[in-house]
Structures are given as C-alpha cells and as structure tokens.
Amino acid sequence: SYELTQPPSVSVSPGQTATITCSGDKLGNKYACWYQQRPGQSPVLVISQDTNRPSGIPERFSGSNSGNTATLTISETQAMDEADYYCQAWDSSSVVFGGGTRLTVL
C-alpha cells in the first residue's frame, strides 16, 4: 500500500520560515494537500491541490510538490501556527494520510 512519510517534529523560531516535508513514491505525480490540527481541535485544510490556499488561510502558508516530495512552507511563522500538520494524497481511490508533523514554535 502507498505510504506518505513526514518528519515527526519540526521546530522554528517565531518570524522564521518552517518547512514540513511529505515523501512518497512519485508523489509529484499525484496531488497533495495539507491539514493543520491544533490541540483538541479538528483538522483544517490549509493547502489543496499541491499549492492552492483556501479562503481564510493566511498567505504565509504555501505548498509545492515535485519528484517524491511535497512541501508545506510557513513563512513568518507565528505562535498560532504551532500545531500538527498532515499531508494527504490519493492512491487508487483510497485516501492516504502522512503520519503527521508536530510544529513547535519556540
């Protein structure tokens, strides 16, 4: 079965750029999206179709996808961005989630 691999944790200083990766075989040939999950809350879509940012999501969130890696980039990271982030893709009509990355802003 298809797998998406994320680093368990990423740390970033406030105001700096955070980069979260998601790796999968030929992931660049698929579409990736990203969800933010703050503690005790439901997931929220932050990036769809590799690069699209839904209404209401700050411009500092951006995405890319090429080769075997999709990337979520958060520029000018703020304390409110501290959360778990999950990538997601499709494989043969099945949904696949990455294991999640905990972003710590310190």
Add this chain to the structure above:
Amino acid sequence: QVQLQESGPGLVKPSQTLSLTCTVSGGSISSEGYYWSWVRQHPGKGLEWIGYIYDIGNPYYNPSLKSRLTISVDTSKNQFSLKLSTMTAADTAVYYCAMVRGLTGLDDFFASWGQGTLVTVSA
C-alpha cells in the same frame, strides 16, 4: 457554510458494533461535487481514513477495515452513518465525519470536518 456533527455512543463493549451518525446542516448531502467520509484518530496518533460514500451510495472502504465496516447514507435525513463491527480496544479513537470536495478524484480534499467524537472500547 456546511457543518457536520457526529453522534453516537461514547462507550462500546468489546465485540459489539459501533454505530455513528453524521448530520449535515447548512447544505444538502446531495450537493453536486461533494461526498462524505469518516476518519479516525487513535489517542495521540495520526489520522486514519476509514471510508467514504457518495449520496447515491457506492461506498469505498479502507482495506484494513473493510471486513467490519458499513457506511451508508440517508438523503432524506441529510445524514450518513458508520457501522464498525467486532470492536476491540484497538478501535478506541476519536471518530470524525468530513465533507470531501470532489474534483477529479485525484485532487479531492477534505473541505470540512465535524468536531469529532471519542469512542472508547471497554467492558
């Protein structure tokens, strides 16, 4: 704006069947371009896709749960449901219902989520 709300028991005994319902409000479950899914999250763990269904039926299941799983839709009530049989402690999780924005099938995404409901399996 569409809202989703899960309902069902918070406690299930081992070997029993879990039944959860998701009520969709603020929009029709038959809205073109959308379909409906269940996702769970074990305590302290990541997201696990359970399955999804279109308003006309035709469910798709996670192969690892397929033998125990039934997802159905009731358009007259604007609801969809999950039944998971032979529950064990390993099924203890927060269960979310979600609305999927259907585009090409390759780039669909989870557009809206319910608040989630914790289901504990214990005697």
